[in-house]
Amino acid sequence: MIYFKDGEFLNEDQIQVSADDRGYAFGDGVYEVIKVYDGKLYTAKEHLERLVESAEKIRINLPYTMEELTEIVESLQSENQLTLGHIYLQVTRGVAPRAHQFPENSVPVVMGYAVESQRPLQNLEMGAAMKSVEDMRWLRCDIKSLNLLGNVLAKQDAIEAGCQEALFVRDGLVTEGASSNVFGIKDGVLHTHPANHFILNGITRRVVLQLANELEIPVLEKEFTLAEALDMDEFFFTSTNAEITPVVMMDQQPIGQGVPGPLTRKLQSAFNRQIPQLTAAGHAEERESNGPAS
Numbered sequence: 001m002i003y004f005k006d007g008e009f010l011n012e013d014q015i016q017v018s019a020d021d022r023g024y025a026f027g028d029g030v031y032e033v034i035k036v037y038d039g040k041l042y043t044a045k046e047h048l049e050r051l052v053e054s055a056e057k058i059r060i061n062l063p064y065t066m067e068e069l070t071e072i073v074e075s076l077q078s079e080n081q082l083t084l085g086h087i088y089l090q091v092t093r094g095v096a097p098r099a100h101q102f103p104e105n106s107v108p109v110v111m112g113y114a115v116e117s118q119r120p121l122q123n124l125e126m127g128a129a130m131k132s133v134e135d136m137r138w139l140r141c142d143i144k145s146l147n148l149l150g151n152v153l154a155k156q157d158a159i160e161a162g163c164q165e166a167l168f169v170r171d172g173l174v175t176e177g178a179s180s181n182v183f184g185i186k187d188g189v190l191h192t193h194p195a196n197h198f199i200l201n202g203i204t205r206r207v208v209l210q211l212a213n214e215l216e217i218p219v220l221e222k223e224f225t226l227a228e229a230l231d232m233d234e235f236f237f238t239s240t241n242a243e244i245t246p247v248v249m250m251d252q253q254p255i256g257q258g259v260p261g262p263l264t265r266k267l268q269s270a271f272n273r274q275i276p277q278l279t280a281a282g283h284a285e286e287r288e289s290n291g292p293a294s
C-alpha cells in the first residue's frame with residue numbers, strides 16, 4: 001500500500017509515525033473517509049470541505065489548500081490503483097513533547113492511505129440490526145475528531161449483542177449511529193436529527209436528503225425518541241461505507257414488517273444510480289437488480 005505523509009508518497013516500510021504525535025497521545029486531530037467506486041472518488045469535494053471545517057473548529061491550520069488536498073487524495077487513489085474501496089486522510093496538530101496545551105511551533109501532520117473495501121452487499125440487501133446505547137460522547141459531535149472512544153465502545157457493545165450498529169440515545173432522544181447517521185420513516189415522512197453539535201453532518205446524510213427531495217419524500221429534521229424510533233415503519237443508517245443500510249431489528253424488536261421497507265428501497269436505488277457505475281464483475285448482479293446503469 002502507498003501512504004501519503006507530509007508531502008511524500010511512501011510504502012509500508014518507509015512510513016513512520018512519531019511517538020510524540022499529538023494524534024497518538026491525545027487524539028488531537030481530525031479525519032475523513034472518502035469512498036472510491038470504479039476508480040473514481042465519490043463526493044470528495046464535500047469530504048475535503050468538511051475536513052477543512054473540522055480542522056478550523058479545533059484550530060489546526062491545514063498546511064494544504066483545497067486544490068492540494070484534492071491532488072493528494074486523487075494521487076492516493078491512482079498510486080494504489082484503487083478501484084473499489086476508500087481513502088483515509090487524517091490531520092493531527094503535530095509532533096511535540098506531551099503537554100495538553102497547543103505546542104508553540106508544531107507543524108500539522110497529514111497522513112493518508114487508500115484501502116480496498118467491498119460494498120456491504122449483504123446488509124444492503126437483507127438489512128441490519130441496531131442496539132441502542134447511551135450517547136456519552138462530548139458535545140461537539142459535529143467535528144470529525146480522531147477522538148472516537150465513545151463511538152468505539154458503543155460499536156463494540158452493539159457487536160457483542162449480535163448487532164451491526166449502535167444507536168446513540170442522548171437524554172431519551174436518538175442522535176446518530178456509532179459511525180453513521182440514522183433515519184426513520186413514519187407515514188411516508190423521513191425523520192432525522194437536525195445537523196447540530198449533537199451529530200456529524202454526514203456526507204451520505206446530505207446525499208439522502210437531496211435524493212428525498214428529488215423523490216418528493218417529505219423530510220422532517222427534528223429529534224425523535226427511542227420509543228418513536230422503535231415505532232417507525234422503516235429505519236436505516238447511512239455512512240460512506242454503509243451507504244443506505246436498512247435496519248430491520250432494533251433492540252431485538254422488528255422495525256415495521258422486519259424487512260427493508262419500500263421507501264428505503266427507493267432511496268437505495270436512487271443512491272445506486274448516482275454513484276460511479278461499477279464495472280467490476282463482482283458487482284454486475286448489483287446493477288442488474290437495480291435495472292440498467294444510467
Ligand code: PDD
Binds near residue numbers: 181204239
Ligand atoms: N464515519 N456519524 C458518525 C459518528 C460517523 O463516524 C460517520 C462516518 C457518519 C457518517 O458520515 P459520512 O456519511 O460522511 O461518512 C456519521 C466514518 C465513515 C468512519 O469513521 O469510518
